[in-house]
Amino acid sequence: MSGVELQNVVKRFGDVEVIHGVDLKVDHGEFCVFVGPSGCGKSTLLRMIAGLEETTAGAIRIGDADVTHAESAERGIAMVFQTYALYPHMTVAENMGFGLKMNGHPKAEIAAKVREAADILKLEPLLKRKPAALSGGQRQRVAIGRAITRGPQVFLFDEPLSNLDAELRVEMRAEIARLHREIGATMIYVTHDQVEAMTMADKIVVLRAGNIEQVGAPMDLYDDPDNRFVAGFIGSPSMNFLAGTVKAGAIEVPGLESALNLPLALPPEGTKVEIGLRPNALKIDAESGAFKVDMAENLGGVSYAHLRAPSGERVIVETDQRLSAAGGGTVGLRFDPADVYVFRADDGARVRA
Amino acid sequence: MSGVELQNVVKRFGDVEVIHGVDLKVDHGEFCVFVGPSGCGKSTLLRMIAGLEETTAGAIRIGDADVTHAESAERGIAMVFQTYALYPHMTVAENMGFGLKMNGHPKAEIAAKVREAADILKLEPLLKRKPAALSGGQRQRVAIGRAITRGPQVFLFDEPLSNLDAELRVEMRAEIARLHREIGATMIYVTHDQVEAMTMADKIVVLRAGNIEQVGAPMDLYDDPDNRFVAGFIGSPSMNFLAGTVKAGAIEVPGLESALNLPLALPPEGTKVEIGLRPNALKIDAESGAFKVDMAENLGGVSYAHLRAPSGERVIVETDQRLSAAGGGTVGLRFDPADVYVFRADDGARVRA
Amino acid sequence: MSVSPAISQGSAGQPAPRKRRRLSRKLAPWLFLAPGMFMFLIYVLIPIGRSVWISFYQWDGLSPAHWIGLENYAELLDDDAFYTSLKNNVIWLVLYMLAIPLGLFIALFLNQTVRGIRIYKSLFFFPFVISQVVVGLIFSWFYAPGFGLFYKITEWFGGQGVAVLADENLVTYGIIAAGLWPQIAYCMILYLTGLNSVAPDQIEAARLDGAKGIKMLWYVVLPQLRPATFIALVVTIIGALRSFDLVSIMTSGGPYGSSRVLSYYMYEQALSEYGYRMGYGAAIAVVLFAIMMIFISGFIWKMWRDERGL
Amino acid sequence: QQRTLTLNTDASDPAPKAAFDQLIKGFEAENPDVKVVVNIFDHEGYKTAIRNFLTADSPDLANWYAGNRMAPFVKSGQFLDVSDVWEENGLKDSLAPALSSMTIDGKQWGVPYTYYQWGIYYNKDVYKKVGVEVPKTWDEFISNCKKFKAAGIDCLTTGTKALWPAAGIFDYLDLRTNGYDFHMKLTNGEIPWTDDRVRKVFAEWAKVVPYTTPNTAAIDWQDAVSNIVQGKAANYVMGNFAVATFKDGGMTDDSLGFMDFPEITPGIPRAEEAPTDTIHIPAGAKNVADAKKFLAYIARADVQTKMNQELGQLPINVNSTVGDDPYLQAGFKILSTADGGIAQFFDRDAPAAMAKAGMEGFQEFMAKPERLDAILDRLEKTRQRVYKN
């Protein structure tokens, strides 16, 4: 009913094309997260949906309407900015009611809607304050409140939590998730943060240089990435990659004792590949091996061993044992072959069964 | 030989006392990290050691000398700032040699020292550049280089890595650790970052509102915190706390099936206490229990269940199973009684055996 | 890699042979301040006090001064010319404020990114750089009875040309118009830079909220331009109260004293050809100073608040 | 041995400068042991500068103006009494026309060396075109005005932006209406401005206001000159110095006429207006002896003759001769036959504050004659304040 659909959407700034024809369907009520490295076009895409950037080509539909060239105010959307973008000279209540006031709603109605939104976000005690007198978390909450008041079909968030400190971020994350559950509107959310993406999304869209790399549920992306980029991008600490070569139907990786014999549709003999192993899929074999221990970090509950492969590649192993911090010596690695991902070295495509 | 000793050090800004008589001994060659919540006085304490803030009362000794009222320049220290504080109009080499030059050292000597420091930090290729032409990590490295050139007895760092992005932070962390190992000078390091504190420190000093809460090696603080504050501050995610009461030589906690019978010197009957349990010490007992599941976060390798105790307290459980994100239903908790920490509810002091 | 003992052991504890005695951090600020403070004291602060002092004397600059207490002020109260000047100062103060909205208007007009806009902005700013003497001459020419452009235009419209500078009812407005010209340019540049730093995210948020045009200006942009407006207000008030140059150049206070302002009247009384009533002039200056003090105090108060806020 | 004599002067314009050069050369030739050092000041700036150098760094001689203009300096003791110079050289006779304006408290305070006449300069061609005669009386003048008006010509023009040109008109109207003594008393503050005789003066003035160029308050006197030059106006009450400006504008002796201000009240001894320039010895002079010698020198008939030829003005010394310039000749004639007396000028006869207020009043009257009562009340108030002490 009020999903968002992008059809071959293109954005050019002058001569530079930064979005290269994106197709995407976000269903009504879905929580969709855009992730990707800096500069990949997340914000641009979001701002095109918001109508803050002209769409160069393609079409954008919200609900049943083609809004490609509609004014922002007429798209039935609300946006929450990274910088909050609160009007510093208005009180919280005025901030939240501003959109309605501009659209000529009667005072009583505005007051009622503001009260309602304040109620949802527990902002009542702050309604009379100016933004300057609020903490970062409170400001972000007001920014969300402002979005709610307008009762949009679609909420857009551009890295809304990245200006908050770690603790607050966790709290606000939960708040937004709750909000989504309560009002059930479609939400599109841009973030840099692994954890936000993994925990909040119904659907993650991984962008890279203006193209979509993969779309899917968080655990699908984690468990079954389409390519090396997605595999490396999702999961923290990142997946470890080791270069190898297809030889005699198996994969030979320098440093590993034996060639890997995996039930996959391997590319032809001699093809360069990379194998991927998540840090928590690895175990240290203290007896012997080719991996130099650079150092170890004990964080209390978990420890990370920083190893270096004979080829110079770094490998991180997660363990719940305490390690000696200084490092030194060499070790081997153990893992379940089922945890190994294989990618072609040339285009990074996943080698599947 | 060149340790740092604070004796009942007090700092007042006007009428406001922000450091309330701190005693601390940092041994020669030790790596000491100050942590604590924002505004607790970490920077102030460091700046007092540096001589950038007057010491209101008490004494500061560096090596054998009382430097309480000495000029910064005469304390044999070097300081690395969060903002790098490089002189933007000088080249890297000039930045590094400036202090020596101003103190009238001969040119040849300066050049030699700069080269030496550049060598340690691999800065040779950058010596001719201006700071504006450097990346964040390089700038921080130059700032450290500038400190090294003067060959101080004590290095002071004030959140040196907090302006770097996550990846660089990891790299520079390793760099500073290596530096410490190589030149073996005393280092005092202020940070917000759990991981930095845990991985770099020989000794962590936990500050709170101008007082020292606890001093010790990282794992000692993690395993054996003196009070509720330190327990909650060290470790991520934070320790869970549940309110309880001493009853009949055991601790009764609402929501736990049975009272906890721990081999501790429990306070008198009826005393309010809090028990602490780290998220990774908890297991979910799906059969039955009093804890409502608010939601769950799956990060791929690890998952967190957010529970709510009958008393309304939040509890986080770390697990490597995938959970259903939506939450709902109630569960019980299982844990090894040896993993339970007990604190007095009134002053937060640890109840030990 | 190992590090030479030279570095690890260090010598910073006893840094290089000190050649000069280090300037102490306590004394340093006073040494840095000394020359500037001295000049400022001699030429600004002490003279202010002396002026107040002189205002209690009758003094022609030649004969010995002669104490008359508050008589100068008493005379002021009964001096038509003083009231004319005061009234004109108020008119200046009020009408000069027009520079602010007009400056804003031009700034909004010019705040675009089309080709050559930088040149346009500079040219619009031109009048501010020009000396008030030149501005005064230009406008005298503009108003000149008989052939002035303005005179011609009014003649063309109304049959009878208007000699602005000869008409006691128009002359002050005529001078203010001349003064507004550079002042508008000044306010314009302040607003142009102000507009540059208007937070784009707030504009975008407001756009999403459906604010457009005048509403956007009133509710979102103007509040953000408050610092620029404040500065514009300060410089405009000061400009209005200091309005000496134009009066002196364009009319010398005439016709028959109807375009005098306090600052000019003071000069006239104290130093002009028919003046040399130093005490009386000083008394006028003190009144002007008192009026200005209201605004200065306001400004300082705001600065003080900002400094505390830091 | 060589003595020096310092002279501060405002002779910055070319003609006065040349005059002073020649004067000093002459003096040095006669007194080879004296070296005259001249400091030349800007004409306008001099009015301010004199106050400074008199108190701070006094020269031996300084030039200034006669009448009330020198009163502040005399009263504050800045000028030396030079009555002895007058006595010894018989100047009371030879400089008789300026005696009264050089005398304060019965003593003489300096020596005059030049003056120039005021009067009415007119455009002969315009008179010819309209077909009127040069008037002898004020009534004739006014009736001429009507004819000028009919021809679209301003009868009287002036430019009062600098205020003083209006005072010239007032002075003459008063001198012709009430006579010299009355005028002097008025400028001395002895007669209230609300006096009926003063009102009479303004009544005469009111007659010519409708025929006067409008907006004079915004016009410089030089701009008004071009009205005469271009034939837009007929008459101009001015000082002789304006002749150069008229001629710059293209007028010649054939087109530029000069007449004495017409008679108003018959039978009153005729008085004229002739501002006088003077030289004084400051109280702080170091070489008073030579300074007095210099005064005696400049008072001499031959010296004044030569000097005024350079200046293009009239010598004071009755034994001097005047150049053959027709306007100077005319001026010399009317001044030497002025039996009523010679006034300096309103702003030299009246004290500064009164002069300023008066001239503003005149300017206002020309624009708004109906405000006469208010103007006179104001002037009276000023008079009471200014002459109080």
Place this chain on the structure above:
Amino acid sequence: MFPRPIQTMSPAARTAYKVALPVMLVLWLLPLLGVAMTSLRPSSDLAQGNYFGMPSYLAFSNYLDVFRNSPFASYMLNSFRVTIPTMIGAVALSCLTGYALAVYKFKGNLLIFFLFVAGNFVPFQILMVPVRDLTVKMGLYDTITGLALFHVAFQTGFCTLFMRNFIKALPRELIEAARVEGVGEWQIFWHIVMPLVRPAIAALSVLIFTFIWNDYFWAMVLTTGADTQPITAGLNSLNGQWVAAWQLVSAGSILAALPPVAMFFLMQKHFIAGLTLGAVK
């Protein structure tokens, strides 16, 4: 960006804007254009009442005449002789005071700062009589030095406000880092702060240049003759001499306006930075 970029509007609006720009500009600068035109008009045109029509020819000689028959060159030279030393002096002094007020914490810091600020807003008139007196007593009346000294002192107030705020905006750590390194206070000022405030110095110099160049009041109060008066006061007295010679007045006005205008165009960036930073005259 507000108002909405014209590029996003209809082609008609865009064209209208492109036309409106030059029209507005001409209207805005009409008095100036008139004067510029007059300055090139031969005097014969003016004599014949041709004030606004096409000049019969472009009389560049007016500009020569300005120099030829008046001490115009001397006035211009005086302006430079006052302006440049004042610029240097005021900026130098305010670097020192601004540094002291920005960097050191000491009792009375704010008070002194506010004194400078307040002094800067004071109406000149209240200083006039005593300053004139003082200058006379020092024997500097009617000298370039006397005028320049006063300007230096008075502008120090404004410059201090400006410099102090600029230096205050420098990262404190730079100074602290130097202190830790054992760099002396003067050395910090000279080697660290001065190089970093160069943009401010440039901006300030341009501002002071225009302020002083355009000063009229003090030139009137403290100088009298063509030997010492700057162009503003000179122009006024020439205006007295040149009445009815509007072509000369115009040419003189244009010439007098030229140096600050040239300064403005050359140093535009600094100028605007200066105005917004210092913001006050």
